[in-house]
Amino acid sequence: MRLAGDSAAWRAFWRNPSALVGLTLVALVVLAALFANVIAPYPSHAGPVGDFAAMSAGPSAQYLLGTDTIGRDLLSRLIFAYRLSLEMAIVVLAIATPIGVTVGLLGGYLGPVSSYALMRLTDVFLAIPPLVLAMSITGFLAPSAIHGMMAITAMWWPWYARLAYNLTRAEKQEGYVLAAETVGASTPHILFREILPNCMPAILTKMTIDVGFVILIASSMSFLGLGAQAPTPDLGSMVADGARYMPDAWWLTAFPALAILIVVMGFNLLGDGLREAADARD
Amino acid sequence: MTEPLLTVEGVSKRFRSAAGQDVHALSDVSIDVKPGECHAIIGESGSGKSTLAGLILGLFEPATGLIRFKGAVVSGRRRPLALKRAIQLIQQNPRSALNSRRTVGQSVRLPLDVHGIGKRSLRNERVAELLREVDLPPDYANRTPRALSGGERQRVAIARALACEPQLLVLDEPTSALDVLVQARVLQLLTRIRRERGLAYLFITHDLAVVHGIAERVSVLEKGELVETGPTREIFDSPRTAYTRRLLGSIPVVTEEEARFRDRFRTSAEPDGEDAGA
Amino acid sequence: MPVTDVLIDGRARDVVLAVRDLRVAFSGVRGPVEALRGVSLHVRRGEKVALVGESGSGKSTIARLVLGLLQDQGVRIAGSVRLGSREIVDDESLVRAARGDRVTMIFQDAVSSLNPTFTIGDQFREVLRRRDPKISKSHADRRARAALADVHLHEPDRVLSSYVFQLSGGMSQRVMISLALANDPELLVADEPGSSLDVTVQAQTLRLMNDLIGRHGTSVLFISHNLGVVREFADRVYVIYRGRIVEHATVAQLFAGARHPYTRALLAAMPRLDEPAVPDAPETRPDFNDPLIEHPGCFEPNFVAA
Numbered sequence: 001m002r003l004a005g006d007s008a009a010w011r012a013f014w015r016n017p018s019a020l021v022g023l024t025l026v027a028l029v030v031l032a033a034l035f036a037n038v039i040a041p042y043p044s045h046a047g048p049v050g051d052f053a054a055m056s057a058g059p060s061a062q063y064l065l066g067t068d069t070i071g072r073d074l075l076s077r078l079i080f081a082y083r084l085s086l087e088m089a090i091v092v093l094a095i096a097t098p099i100g101v102t103v104g105l106l107g108g109y110l111g112p113v114s115s116y117a118l119m120r121l122t123d124v125f126l127a128i129p130p131l132v133l134a135m136s137i138t139g140f141l142a143p144s145a146i147h148g149m150m151a152i153t154a155m156w157w158p159w160y161a162r163l164a165y166n167l168t169r170a171e172k173q174e175g176y177v178l179a180a181e182t183v184g185a186s187t188p189h190i191l192f193r194e195i196l197p198n199c200m201p202a203i204l205t206k207m208t209i210d211v212g213f214v215i216l217i218a219s220s221m222s223f224l225g226l227g228a229q230a231p232t233p234d235l236g237s238m239v240a241d242g243a244r245y246m247p248d249a250w251w252l253t254a255f256p257a258l259a260i261l262i263v264v265m266g267f268n269l270l271g272d273g274l275r276e277a278a279d280a281r282d
Numbered sequence: 283m284t285e286p287l288l289t290v291e292g293v294s295k296r297f298r299s300a301a302g303q304d305v306h307a308l309s310d311v312s313i314d315v316k317p318g319e320c321h322a323i324i325g326e327s328g329s330g331k332s333t334l335a336g337l338i339l340g341l342f343e344p345a346t347g348l349i350r351f352k353g354a355v356v357s358g359r360r361r362p363l364a365l366k367r368a369i370q371l372i373q374q375n376p377r378s379a380l381n382s383r384r385t386v387g388q389s390v391r392l393p394l395d396v397h398g399i400g401k402r403s404l405r406n407e408r409v410a411e412l413l414r415e416v417d418l419p420p421d422y423a424n425r426t427p428r429a430l431s432g433g434e435r436q437r438v439a440i441a442r443a444l445a446c447e448p449q450l451l452v453l454d455e456p457t458s459a460l461d462v463l464v465q466a467r468v469l470q471l472l473t474r475i476r477r478e479r480g481l482a483y484l485f486i487t488h489d490l491a492v493v494h495g496i497a498e499r500v501s502v503l504e505k506g507e508l509v510e511t512g513p514t515r516e517i518f519d520s521p522r523t524a525y526t527r528r529l530l531g532s533i534p535v536v537t538e539e540e541a542r543f544r545d546r547f548r549t550s551a552e553p554d555g556e557d558a559g560a
Numbered sequence: 561m562p563v564t565d566v567l568i569d570g571r572a573r574d575v576v577l578a579v580r581d582l583r584v585a586f587s588g589v590r591g592p593v594e595a596l597r598g599v600s601l602h603v604r605r606g607e608k609v610a611l612v613g614e615s616g617s618g619k620s621t622i623a624r625l626v627l628g629l630l631q632d633q634g635v636r637i638a639g640s641v642r643l644g645s646r647e648i649v650d651d652e653s654l655v656r657a658a659r660g661d662r663v664t665m666i667f668q669d670a671v672s673s674l675n676p677t678f679t680i681g682d683q684f685r686e687v688l689r690r691r692d693p694k695i696s697k698s699h700a701d702r703r704a705r706a707a708l709a710d711v712h713l714h715e716p717d718r719v720l721s722s723y724v725f726q727l728s729g730g731m732s733q734r735v736m737i738s739l740a741l742a743n744d745p746e747l748l749v750a751d752e753p754g755s756s757l758d759v760t761v762q763a764q765t766l767r768l769m770n771d772l773i774g775r776h777g778t779s780v781l782f783i784s785h786n787l788g789v790v791r792e793f794a795d796r797v798y799v800i801y802r803g804r805i806v807e808h809a810t811v812a813q814l815f816a817g818a819r820h821p822y823t824r825a826l827l828a829a830m831p832r833l834d835e836p837a838v839p840d841a842p843e844t845r846p847d848f849n850d851p852l853i854e855h856p857g858c859f860e861p862n863f864v865a866a
Contacts, residue, residue, distance in 0.1 A: 175378035176389075179439070182339055183393045183446060184366035197383035326758035327729075432615075433843065461614035461785065466829035466839040473838050488759060491831040495838040514836065532763035534788025535833050536815055543834035 012280035019273020025266025104164025209271030293347035376435035387423030610794035628655025681720035
């Protein structure tokens with residue numbers, strides 16, 4: 001059922017130029033990832049294939065963004081790299097968000113002892129520098145895309161815990177929480193059916209912006225060799241591989257870096273647009 | 283002499299303020315509510331009225347004293363679901379009291395689901411009946427609170443409380459946030475419901491004029507102490523404490539008769555010094 | 561009361577505020593929302609005029625417009641608002657010059673309307689500087705102390721060095737009143753003053769305000785939802801319903817014999833102090849939209865251009 005508030009939110013969103021830019025960029029990235037097999041001119045180049053005749057060739061009609069050191073089409077590899085990045089981001093957020101939000105809800109609602117314990121646990125995870133945590137985890141287990149995701153998930157959930165904690169503390173003051181308590185509703189009901197829906201706009205906005213940042217961190221890790229390994233196409237490792245050929249084969253680094261910029265900025269702008277739309281509703 | 287439904291016996295409560303000071307919210311307060319009676323608690327800010335409501339609802343425990351419901355001691359221990367059902371709350375602010383992310387129907391249905399009242403398949407019908415009881419059209423069940431006015435929201439809150447089939451309603455300034463015409467309508471509704479269901483009300487307010495028509499007994503709280511209590515007529519005919527007289531004398535009225543009635547309580551030598559600083 | 565309904569030369573010697581056919585619309589989600597639909601009212605020198613209505617009637621919109629707090633917020637305004645002899649409806653800068661000096665405002669809740677980061681003394685100095693930019697600190701403090709004594713705050717030095725959150729509700733309300741009257745303004749707009757206070761404190765505060773206004777001879781536009789308060793403090797009353805004035809009468813006329821259905825409903829809805837009765841009045845009725853009723857002697861002045 002459409003309400004006055006919802007249409008205000010829609011209107012605020014569609015009138016916001018940067019939100020629309022964000023939406024466009026995100027749509028491009030998502031479409032590329034979904035239909036990689038169809039869109040990429042040389043889908044096989046995403047795998048263990050080489051064409052030494054075309055090594056390190058600059059952008060041309062045949063290879064729109066050039067080729068890498070073993071002759072693989074950069075454009076195709078970037079498209080598949082987008083797919084991998086989005087998959088990673090989705091998996092990380094799908095795990096980190098529920099864990100973090102649950103910890104935050106409990107921490108914000110329960111009594112002082114439980115609250116303290118939960119939030120200090122959160123602080124411990126927040127205190128560890130993200131890349132150090134990533135390096136330890138992937139150092140312990142061999143570097144791979146999956147271990148990279150585990151590392152990022154471990155460093156990501158506390159931010160959702162913090163967010164959910166603050167939101168829950170605010171919502172706890174509201175009359176409807178007191179009403180649910182006096183009516184006799186159970187604590188899980190109050191947390192997940194009463195308080196959580198009021199936190200969703202902020203959580204969803206953060207998740208949207210986070211897709212970009214997870215990809216950025218994942219790229220940083222694979223830049224350092226801690227993420228996906230060859231021959232899997234990955235944005236960060238492509239930047240790393242191309243770095244030593246600068247400035248001659250500039251396309252080897254420039255285009256992957258640009259690809260990272262596009263996806264991070266796209267999700268950032270989209271997330272901001274969502275946040276402003278949510279504010280307009282209230 | 284009927285057994286009281288609720289007794290508050292010698293109850294005290296202290297809080298630590300943000301500045302680290304001990305605040306005596308309530309000192310040795312005793313009141314009771316008989317079945318089907320409306321007992322009004324008059325208090326301004328700092329009187330302890332909200333603390334009293336919180337204690338009766340079981341939100342926290344008294345430092346000293348007891349609270350009994352139907353003779354059994356209920357303070358100092360966890361309340362079983364059946365007891366929570368029997369004592370319900372109507373809050374001052376209808377905007378905050380309803381979850382804007384849940385429809386009216388979902389909010390009113392909550393007690394039915396929590397307490398397993400009636401067959402699940404019939405609960406939506408029960409919600410419709412409850413909405414009709416508070417003079418709201420049943421199709422409001424699909425609306426969210428944002429689409430409702432203040433008076434309508436308060437009536438939804440009342441319907442939700444009634445869904446529990448309570449025996450005692452604690453009403454904490456239920457009409458203070460409403461416009462005058464809306465307030466009249468809600469008071470009419472509350473009066474009718476009490477009569478039809480035989481409910482008891484603990485009606486907390488600062489507005490003596492409101493209680494004159496609806497309460498059988500009145501108790502006055504000042505700074506955490508019970509300073510006066512008695513049948514409504516007595517409180518209005520011959521208030522005993524200076525505080526009650528000052529309360530009566532401060533109320534803005536609109537008719538000559540009321541002005542004459544009120545001005546008896548206005549002394550020319552009004553203590554006019556500044557209030558104690560915060 | 562002197563009746564001057566035709567003024568020569570357009571100079572309103574007697575009329576401090578004159579609003580004529582004021583229309584205000586805000587841009588809402590589904591199109592413009594009309595807050596005021598042709599409101600006319602006036603305040604003469606030394607008069608206390610009340611504007612009574614429920615929430616959503618538009619009464620606060622008028623207050624803000626008179627203080628020039630509305631003009632640049634994307635609202636559509638039509639009609640005339642004269643402060644003294646100046647038309648201010650489309651030029652907010654004219655009001656800004658007068659604000660704090662010749663026209664001041666007090667609000668419902670002092671604690672949220674006074675600046676929490678400045679001491680009371682600082683705020684007095686700022687207010688007094690609007691009238692006299694070169695006023696010295698010691699002179700300003702002297703006048704501030706006198707102003708505080710006027711509102712019966714007996715420890716002026718303590719109050720002047722306090723921040724607003726260190727004062728009780730009643731005290732900060734009095735500070736707000738004395739700040740508003742410090743420059744002896746021509747017009748005071750009071751938006752539900754004291755309604756956030758306890759009823760005993762409110763009564764005391766309003767009495768004090770009344771006393772002070774009487775001594776200064778300030779004109780007051782008093783906005784309220786509480787007819788009882790209006791009866792005690794106002795000379796003339798306008799009742800506003802959904803953006804239109806529906807009844808205009810002196811206080812005596814209104815409370816002895818209100819004629820408009822809406823006003824009568826408001827009066828019937830108020831719980832009586834002297835009798836046990838549950839107030840009975842409809843929440844809304846079609847005849848609430850009946851046209852304006854002006855009681856004898858109550859009409860809007862006309863301006864004749866020079």
